[in-house]
Amino acid sequence: MAGVPIWSARLCSALLIIFFGCSEARSFGIDYENDTFVLDGKPFRYVSGSIHYSRVPNQYWKDRLTKMFAAGLNAIQVYIPWNIHEPFQGQFDFSGQQDVVAFLRLTHSIGLYVILRPGPYICAEWEFGGFPAWLLKGNNDIQLRSSDPRYIKAVDQWFDVLLSEIAPLLYVNGGPIISVQVENEYGSYFACDYDYLRFLRQKMIDILGNDVVLFTTDGDGVGYLRCGTLEGLYTTIDFGITYDPAQNFNVQRKWEPRGPLVNSEFYTGWLDHWGESHSHTDAAAFAKSLDLLLAYGANVNMYMFEGGTNFGFWNGAEYPPFKAIPTSYDYDAPLSEAGDITEKYIAIRQVICKYYPPPPIPIPPSTPKFAYGKITMNLVSTIPDYLEKYTPGGPIKSKYPINMEEIDHYYGFVMYRHILKDNVSWPTTLDIMGVRDRGYVMINQIPFGIIEREKNTTVNIKGVIGDYLDILVENQGRINYGDNMNDNRKGLITNVTHNGDALTDWLIYPLLENITLVQSFNLKHSYPRQNGLLSTPALYTGQLVVPKKAPHPMDTYFDMSLWTKGQVWMNNFNLGRYWPAAGPQIRLYIPKPVLNQGVNTVVMLELESSPCMHDTNCFVTFMDQPLINGTVHTSVGHHHGKLSHHGYLPSV
Numbered sequence: 001m002a003g004v005p006i007w008s009a010r011l012c013s014a015l016l017i018i019f020f021g022c023s024e025a026r027s028f029g030i031d032y033e034n035d036t037f038v039l040d041g042k043p044f045r046y047v048s049g050s051i052h053y054s055r056v057p058n059q060y061w062k063d064r065l066t067k068m069f070a071a072g073l074n075a076i077q078v079y080i081p082w083n084i085h086e087p088f089q090g091q092f093d094f095s096g097q098q099d100v101v102a103f104l105r106l107t108h109s110i111g112l113y114v115i116l117r118p119g120p121y122i123c124a125e126w127e128f129g130g131f132p133a134w135l136l137k138g139n140n141d142i143q144l145r146s147s148d149p150r151y152i153k154a155v156d157q158w159f160d161v162l163l164s165e166i167a168p169l170l171y172v173n174g175g176p177i178i179s180v181q182v183e184n185e186y187g188s189y190f191a192c193d194y195d196y197l198r199f200l201r202q203k204m205i206d207i208l209g210n211d212v213v214l215f216t217t218d219g220d221g222v223g224y225l226r227c228g229t230l231e232g233l234y235t236t237i238d239f240g241i242t243y244d245p246a247q248n249f250n251v252q253r254k255w256e257p258r259g260p261l262v263n264s265e266f267y268t269g270w271l272d273h274w275g276e277s278h279s280h281t282d283a284a285a286f287a288k289s290l291d292l293l294l295a296y297g298a299n300v301n302m303y304m305f306e307g308g309t310n311f312g313f314w315n316g317a318e319y320p321p322f323k324a325i326p327t328s329y330d331y332d333a334p335l336s337e338a339g340d341i342t343e344k345y346i347a348i349r350q351v352i353c354k355y356y357p358p359p360p361i362p363i364p365p366s367t368p369k370f371a372y373g374k375i376t377m378n379l380v381s382t383i384p385d386y387l388e389k390y391t392p393g394g395p396i397k398s399k400y401p402i403n404m405e406e407i408d409h410y411y412g413f414v415m416y417r418h419i420l421k422d423n424v425s426w427p428t429t430l431d432i433m434g435v436r437d438r439g440y441v442m443i444n445q446i447p448f449g450i451i452e453r454e455k456n457t458t459v460n461i462k463g464v465i466g467d468y469l470d471i472l473v474e475n476q477g478r479i480n481y482g483d484n485m486n487d488n489r490k491g492l493i494t495n496v497t498h499n500g501d502a503l504t505d506w507l508i509y510p511l512l513e514n515i516t517l518v519q520s521f522n523l524k525h526s527y528p529r530q531n532g533l534l535s536t537p538a539l540y541t542g543q544l545v546v547p548k549k550a551p552h553p554m555d556t557y558f559d560m561s562l563w564t565k566g567q568v569w570m571n572n573f574n575l576g577r578y579w580p581a582a583g584p585q586i587r588l589y590i591p592k593p594v595l596n597q598g599v600n601t602v603v604m605l606e607l608e609s610s611p612c613m614h615d616t617n618c619f620v621t622f623m624d625q626p627l628i629n630g631t632v633h634t635s636v637g638h639h640h641g642k643l644s645h646h647g648y649l650p651s652v
């Protein structure tokens with residue numbers, strides 16, 4: 001699809017002026033003499049906040065954006081994740097939760113301008129930094145974020161489609177978009193490929209025209225700006241709390257001696273990792289620093305203002321070492337994950353009101369939360385028993401294991417099955433170096449251990465000819481930052497070996513894209529085996545009954561603190577990953593739009609250790625309070641010392 005030429009968008013704008021007598025052409029630019037942005041010829045400073053439409057249910061977009069307007073912001077900053085809009089190469093989705101145009105129009109209607117960050121790379125603790133995983137299929141040595149022609153071809157096609165959607169929403173064309181970022185902290189990446197930046201700049205100009213402010217953002221260090229900036233793109237920086245803005249902005253002034261001062265990511269909080277304490281930034285300290293920045297005349301975007309949730313499999317990861325991001329992206333932001341007003345929100349609003357008239361609307365209330373209480377969960381099937389029924393088309397057969405990208409299964413789980421060709425006595429050690437990222441090893445459904453990338457990639461087994469060696473692999477999220485982003489393939493990316501010899505002939509089952517099938521299961525003979533603390537990965541279901549009267553349903557929180565690690569769906573909506581055994585997140589946010597009045601169906605995949613082995617604990621609880629700062633355990637999953645190699649079949 002060719003990009004819509006800019007003249008057509010410009011023509012629309014001109015016709016608006018002619019036929020509707022708009023008094024003057026709209027304009028947004030930079031006044032280098034007075035070191036300011038200018039909007040329709042008048043000095044303009046933005047006080048902005050970041051929100052990601054992909055992390056907030058679209059039914060709640062208006063609630064969060066209105067709260068941002070009520071805080072005194074005049075703009076929002078938003079990323080566009082490429083992977084939610086082009087799930088398969090050449091297949092585009094801008095509908096429903098992906099309707100970015102609707103989100104931008106809604107933002108405009110509320111009275112907020114937009115600072116757009118279309119990437120193509122966005123970082124953001126988002127899966128693969130926004131890149132679609134199909135970029136890695138077959139391209140074993142693709143160099144992302146460079147002039148690699150394979151990468152450029154994919155970006156070119158994507159930007160033709162995306163920027164054509166965006167052009168009519170530029171400020172000059174009657175929309176809210178006042179500026180557009182090129183790439184993202186490119187100076188932090190090793191490639192330093194100026195031709196790549198020049199390609200992006202030209203692509204944006206070709207479709208968006210010359211009347212939009214294009215800018216870059218990098219950490220406030222000379223080392224970052226050396227490779228992150230480009231002629232024709234306005235240089236901005238990002239940094240957290242400071243009590244000496246001059247020192248921070250001196251770095252920007254080395255590249256932009258004149259023009260507006262801009263902190264594009266003023267950190268209100270910070271990201272979390274499973275197994276590490278929840279991040280916190282003091283509200284008063286942040287407010288004091290914001291006051292100094294506004295007094296200094298800076299343009300500020302607060303990152304994040306509304307963090308939201310990594311629903312589904314959309315979280316990213318840090319590397320090295322590999323550390324996955326939790327489901328909650330609360331970020332200790334002024335608006336909580338559920339959009340609740342916080343102390344930090346009030347403190348920020350008070351500071352903004354020192355510089356601008358108070359917003360013309362009251363602060364909207366936090367949405368009500370309800371504790372729906374405890375429900376019993378029931379076993380549906382172990383994953384090995386589920387395989388035959390779930391994949392009617394049968395598994396993929398291969399001599400050696402195949403990584404997820406090659407089988408066009410990009411997110412979630414894959415089961416790799418090998419039927420033993422020899423009797424192997426205890427302890428036979430398997431090397432599974434290429435596990436990406438975490439694997440659950442079974443013999444005939446008996447757990448024999450957990451393997452983890454770069455931490456523990458060997459497991460001892462025993463078995464006889466014909467036994468099933470099953471390895472259930474979880475893709476915990478692709479690395480979203482740093483120089484290792486090209487190495488992001490998932491599943492088993494190398495062979496499984498014993499004494500250096502590769503095991504051959506594998507059956508490969510992509511898992512759990514369509515959770516609706518789980519409801520049709522009634523496998524009586526299926527029950528989890530237990531070995532030490534581990535139980536066979538298995539599916540469980542339960543029913544939550546919500547009163548059939550207003551104000552139900554309401555937001556609620558899913559507490560599975562007796563469970564260990566897995567995935568959970570509500571009414572087939574993928575709420576995300578849970579890992580209370582690691583923390584700090586102990587409960588998952590369930591937004592009201594996911595629930596129905598009446599019966600709601602929960603499905604859980606418990607990977608490690610089910611509480612249902614002891615009938616009394618097979619339940620989950622719905623609470624009215626979040627819990628994302630719980631106890632953390634870094635040495636999670638290392639049950640090996642407690643495994644016996646006999647395994648036993650408990651009575652279930």
Ligand SMILES: CCCC/N=C1\SC[C@@H]2[C@H](O)[C@H](O)[C@@H](O)CN12
Nearest residue numbers: 122123124125184185265271481
């Ligand atoms: C020390 C690593 C810095 C990497 N940059 C980060 S971590 C949190 C934020 C978000 O990822 C944001 O998307 C980045 O642009 C900047 N940043």
